[in-house]
Amino acid sequence: MTQRHTHLDTLAMTLMVGLCAVWGLNQVAAKLANAGISPVLQAGLRSAGAAPLLWLWSAWRGIPLFERDGTLWRGLAAGLMFAAEFALIFWGLTYTPASRAVVFLYTAPFVVAVGMHVLVPAERLNRAQTLGLVAAFCGIIAAFGETLTLPxxxxxxxxxxxxxxxxxxxxxxxxxRKSRLAAISANKTLFYQLAVSAVALPLASLALGETGFTDPTPLTWALFAFQTIGVAFASYLAWFWLITRYPATKLSAFSFLTPLFGMLFGALLLGERITPMLGLAMLLVSVGIWLVNRKSP
Incomplete structure (x- = not known):
């Protein structure tokens, strides 16, 4: 039986900060690898590479992935939404700048908050926690909102x-978090999504008319390996382990750190410009995470 927690402990918070750092670094890795492999195809191939790694890891740990447990249709639905997320991100970036896209993408924690408010009353946010979510989002606007003009x-x-x-x-x-997927292993939950996206995303790449491979270099393959092993396999497995054990809304609040880490890594590794508002953004996101996760008096 999976142990459920009502608050995030030190382990969960440390893991979430680490995951956000990995996902922020992944933004830089994906950007560099795009020069050799088209983005949607890249996302599909990393799922195709991570799926057998997850199968081998699960076999070694004695965790079954193919037993009948009544989760097939929910697992397929989760996999399709996972694939749709990446397809829409990369397709949308052909129409709107990345700095503008970040603001719209990071409305996702509000989707989680509303969904959990309706479906899981025990995870409803109080006023202070809701204010914290808004404060963290304002941090994202402070860092990336300079392009938020009328389209x-x-x-x-x-x-x-x-x-x-x-x-x-x-x-x-x-x-x-809400369905029977929360009762099965994180390995199987992730396997559903990797398996479905490994098929769906390459098909989406064809539909979008991507060029596919454009003379990838050894650096491209090294970055792709990082995305496959470090991100799609290890970090996503840790993420699904967390959301089956801890409140999803409180975990999602930490995701606001990801684009800020991405900005920092972009500056360190690519020489990209850091907005003067980054300090304010870090403060707002930190205060927001604290408000969302503090225990009520």
Missing amino acids: TGRQWIGDAMLLGAALAWGATTVLV
Whole structure:
């Protein structure tokens, strides 16, 4: 029986900060690898590479992945939403700038908050926690909101796609937390999503007319290996382990750190510009996470 916690302990909070750092670094890795492998195809191939790794790991740990437990349709639905999230992100980025896209994508924690409020009353946020979620989102706007003007041309299409990706991301989290997927191993929950996205994303890549492979270099393959092993296999396995044991809304609040880590790694590794508002953004996100996760008096 999976042990459920009502609050995040030190282990959960440490893991979440580490995961956000890995996901932030992944933004840089994916950007660099895009020069050799088209983005949607890249996401599909990393799932295809991570799935057998997860199967081998599960076999070694004695964790069954193919037993009948009544989760097939929910697992397939979670996998399709997982694939839709990445397809919409990369497709939307062809219409709208990445800095603008981040703001729309990180509405996902609000989707989780609303979904858990309706479906899991025990995880409803109080006023202070809701204020914390808003404060953390304001931190993202402070860091990336300089492009938040009225959409021009076809930017609104990209904005809508990123909102759709946020909905898919949040809905996946709620589905896993609320359904029978929360009672099975994190390994099997992740396997559903890797297996489905390994098929769906390459097909989406073809539909989008991506070029596929464009003379990938050894660096491209090294970055792809990091995404496959470090991100799609290890970090996502840790994430699904967490959301089956801890309140999903409180965990999701930490995700606001990811784009800030991405900005820092982009500056360190790519020489990208850091917005002067990054300090304020870090403060707002930190205060927001604290408010969401503090215990009520």
